[in-house]
Amino acid sequence: MNINPLPQGFNLRPAVWNDLEAVTRLIYAACEADGDTAMAVTSEELAQEWKTPGFKLESDAWVVTNPDGEVVGYEEFTNRFAHASLKGDGYVHPEYIGQGIGTALLARLDARAQQEIPLAPPDLRVFIRNGIGINEKNARIIHEEAGFRAIRFSWRMEISLDSVPEPVTWPDQIELRPFDLASQNYSLFLAHEEAFRDHWGHAPHTYDFWQNNISGQPNLDPGQWYLAWDGDQLAGYSLCRSNQELGWVGTLGVRRPWRKRGLGMALLKHSFRELYQRGYTTIGLTVDASNPTGATRLYERAGMHVASEIVIYEKEYRSGREPEE
Numbered sequence: 001m002n003i004n005p006l007p008q009g010f011n012l013r014p015a016v017w018n019d020l021e022a023v024t025r026l027i028y029a030a031c032e033a034d035g036d037t038a039m040a041v042t043s044e045e046l047a048q049e050w051k052t053p054g055f056k057l058e059s060d061a062w063v064v065t066n067p068d069g070e071v072v073g074y075e076e077f078t079n080r081f082a083h084a085s086l087k088g089d090g091y092v093h094p095e096y097i098g099q100g101i102g103t104a105l106l107a108r109l110d111a112r113a114q115q116e117i118p119l120a121p122p123d124l125r126v127f128i129r130n131g132i133g134i135n136e137k138n139a140r141i142i143h144e145e146a147g148f149r150a151i152r153f154s155w156r157m158e159i160s161l162d163s164v165p166e167p168v169t170w171p172d173q174i175e176l177r178p179f180d181l182a183s184q185n186y187s188l189f190l191a192h193e194e195a196f197r198d199h200w201g202h203a204p205h206t207y208d209f210w211q212n213n214i215s216g217q218p219n220l221d222p223g224q225w226y227l228a229w230d231g232d233q234l235a236g237y238s239l240c241r242s243n244q245e246l247g248w249v250g251t252l253g254v255r256r257p258w259r260k261r262g263l264g265m266a267l268l269k270h271s272f273r274e275l276y277q278r279g280y281t282t283i284g285l286t287v288d289a290s291n292p293t294g295a296t297r298l299y300e301r302a303g304m305h306v307a308s309e310i311v312i313y314e315k316e317y318r319s320g321r322e323p324e325e
Contacts (some may be wrong), residue, residue, distance in 0.1 A: 007099050009067030012108065014058050015074070020047055023063065024072040026093055033094035034133045036308045038156060038246050038284055044218035049081045053208055054079060062108050064092075064101045072096045077112045080205035083119040085217035085300040086128035090258040092139075105143050110146060111316070116196065117317050125320040129201070152200065152312035155296065157304040158246070158284035165273040170228070171261045174235060176270065179225040184234075185215050191234045195253035200288055201312075205322065214251075217241070224278075226270055228263060238267040240275060247271075247280030252295075257295065268302050285311075 002096055007011060015023065024043040033039040036182065041049075055078065064073030075090035088109045092102045113128045118125050131154065132139045141148075170176065179188075189210045196202045205213075224240040236254035247272050254264045275283050284307065287295050 006064065006104055008122075010072075010099075010101070010156055011065055012064045012073075012104050015061035015063045015076075016057065017050075019063050019071055020050070024073045026071050026074055027091050030305045031089040034136060034308075036133065036156065038158075038243055038248075038307075042219070048216065049076075052078075052212055060112065062105060063215060064105060066096070066217040073101040075109050077109055079116060081205075081323050082121060082124060083116040083125045083238050084121070084124040084320075085203050086113050086116060086126070088113070089128045090130070090139075097138050102139055103146075105123040106146055114317060120318070123321050124318075124323050125316065127290065127314050127316045127320040129312055129314045131310045131312050134311055140313070142309065146315070148313040148315045150311050151314045152195055154286055154310045154312065155289050155306045156284055156286050156305045156308045156310070157296075157299050158282055159272065159302065159304045160282050161272065161276050162281070163242060164276050165269055167264045167273065170266050171258075171263050171284045173230050174228050174258075174263060174266070175230075176226060176228055179222050179227050181215065181222045183300070184227065185211070187234055188215075188225075188227075188237060191237065191255055192251065193251055195255050199257075199293070200290065219281075224274065226274070228267060232257065236263045236267055240271050240278070242278075243284065245282070247275030247278065248276075249283065249285040251286070254293075259288055263303060264295070264298050268298065272302070300303055 015070050020043055024046055026039065028037060028040040049055070050061070059096065060078070061076040062074070063071045073096070075088060078087040080087050081308040090102065090105050091111065117126050127133040130143060130148065130270045132143065186207060189207050193204060219241055223240065226238045226240070227234060228236045234255070235258040237252070238249060240249050242248060249268065252264065252267055272283055285299070287299060289296060
């Protein structure tokens with residue numbers, strides 16, 4: 001993929017820590033133009049991403065600045081698993097779309113991803129994926145021109161509540177207990193890896209990754225993490241937080257032996273009730289539109305609807321065994 005020249009006075013360079021606030025504002029502006037600010041990040045959340053073990057700001061993130069030095073484009077690269085499952089995430093300020101910024105950033109991402117090919121185990125398929133808003137026509141075009149293809153869709157779903165939901169009736173033998181970060185975090189990590197190992201696109205992670213990216217989030221409130229126990233076995237969980245003006249069900253998982261017993265619905269409705277009592281009348285989450293466990297149907301039965309749609313684009317660099325297997 002050739003890097004098209006940027007307009008005169010524009011510059012593409014590695015991101016630095018001093019760009020943090022400017023990149024945060026750029027992401028919000030791009031999400032606002034797409035009509036979905038719920039997907040924007042705070043500067044604290046972005047800083048946590050930049051601190052992820054293995055992520056190197058000087059080689060894995062880039063900005064484009066205009067002639068006045070303002071950040072108008074951003075792209076980041078993530079090695080999700082084994083140098084084979086790779087991910088990109090890019091934004092262009094809405095006032096600068098169509099000037100070659102997205103194309104230049106995608107070319108830089110493509111070149112960075114190809115550096116991972118010799119590092120991946122020789123039997124693994126190597127690919128990179130980007131998620132793009134369904135209405136971001138320009139971004140979709142430049143990805144398709146660069147050899148990416150649309151392979152999957154994900155939804156952001158939400159529900160608006162006008163009164164506090166009724167208390168939940170839990171399945172037999174299931175008990176909700178307060179979450180203790182110090183003593184239960186590792187058990188929760190293991191339960192999450194088990195619950196999501198059969199989900200499309202799930203990449204196995206280490207406990208260090210979990211501590212940095214999940215339980216180490218700057219806005220973490222352990223009081224909003226709801227764990228359902230069957231005796232001494234963690235059966236399911238719902239990890240909630242605030243997300244801009246929304247209440248947010250960040251991750252909801254039920255381990256296989258406890259599925260099809262109503263536990264997922266109970267956890268979801270309990271999350272609605274708790275978030276409403278914290279002042280959130282609109283509650284959202286994201287889900288794979290083709291989720292094999294039936295999560296989309298569960299959310300629809302709970303009264304949620306699709307608020308926005310993301311297209312997952314993929315470019316394959318080498319064929320082989322799926323990294324998630």
